[in-house]
Amino acid sequence: MCKKILGLVVLIQLCGCSSIKQHNAQLIKPLSIEKIKEDIDFTYTKMQRMHPKLYWYISKKDLDYKFDSLKTTIKKPLTPYELYTQLSPLVAAIKQGHSGLSIPRKQYTKKEIAALNKKGKGPFSQLEMEYLDQKLYIVKNNSLSKNIPEKSEILSINKHKIDSLAAVFEKRFASDGFNKTFKYRKLGKSIGDLYTSEFGLQDSLLLELKSQDSIKWCVVKRLKPDTSNTTKKKTEKQPKTTTVAKKEKKLWGYDSNTKIFSRNLHFLEKDSSIAVLKINRFRYGNYKKCYQYCFDQIQQLKSKTLILDLRDNPGGSLAEIVELYSYLADSSFVFLQKSDITSRFSLYKYGVFSGKKWYQKTLKIISTPFTFGYFWASTHKNANGQYYYNMFQNQYKPKSKAFKGTLYVLVNGGSFSASCLISNELKESKRATIVGNETGGAANGTVAGIMPEIMLPHSKLKMHLGLIACIAAHQTPIDGRGVMPHQVIIPTIEDRYSKKDPEMEWVLKNLKKPN
Incomplete structure (x- = not known):
């Protein structure tokens, strides 16, 4: 019996290795011109059949021209990745942030992953970077290269100029509409991933850095794992997760990937007069119980001001934001207009x-x-x-324990999708003061809801498209832009290094001003 089980395990592992090998071989195998054109036609046909607002930000004439032009430029066979680099800008041209082509990635066997881990932490993983004022900065250096100056701007990576890299990469994904704030946030957080997809895994990086008025070259290498703690016995029992801890994770929505909670509530001032509700994303956990608990606490502690922090919140459940809004609204409300789709089924x-x-x-x-x-x-x-x-077009009433005090909402370019819809409703209903930077998602709506993954027949590239046009009940006069804050606050590199939170500081100072 044991031999049969062992044989089955070995067979599964061999099948897995074979599948990975086939996938990686397919990535580098050039496709014929005919098959490339078929994939291009397939992509546009699916977009026309599935996307309900395909021509919201671009005319049909212009999009037709882009697809026709691409086919005429195909003069030689291309690998799937090469096709991705040319086709992804066309999908991104519709300026719908929930639609796009996924980057085709090499897969690794368990043995290869173990070998990489043994080599140590990659150079990109050791640097925390952020796009500020259209420049890429190192905001935190976790590498052994201690000669990297503070507040360093990265001018080039391995002699590839940042401006040139950004110009190429930002064409391959979309924000909602015409704003750039989402793209800058994504470039800062994902530059390592985008660079690796283009040039492969890097064991070292040659960085050209600018600090004040001087230029400096630095090398960041793989960081070998610390083996000093390997003397710990593997048999040591780990503390069991208590029932209380499990309930906490469920209530606040614990994300096992990021190791952070989706929601967090804390209070400022000795009298708890200011409540801060930070929502990292509208996902995970029992949100109904969580918001009931939060607003019970806010009411019991008699908080006069609520700061809703939606910075870098990529969105999530529409049902959750309607539930949250019902605790913030001061009158009956309709959250969405009729949601367009392409066909009955x-x-x-x-x-x-x-x-x-x-x-x-x-x-x-x-x-x-x-x-x-x-x-x-x-x-x-x-x-x-x-x-x-029909989706959230009914009239809703505020909850009996709805917050009636002063409300501020913090947003930035990383605020996307559902977080933009609720921010827009709070702004346009004059319920809240919005502080921060223009949101990355559009104020007037987004195409999301259900987002299937479609595989192109020959290249096996994967495309995701939104199927439901979620149109905000309150419309702003400027279409294709994010939620514009009442008070624009854009953090600087000095803020990051001094660990200041300029958006939060502005709100707290504003509260101290005499009415």
């Missing part, structure tokens, strides 16, 4: 259980009587022939 056909794996197909077949009927009842067509889906 587009959500069923492309969204629910749209994967190609056997269990996804099985679930789709089993659930068909229920999902088919549900989408039929929930989808309608107006006089112009446009299909729309």
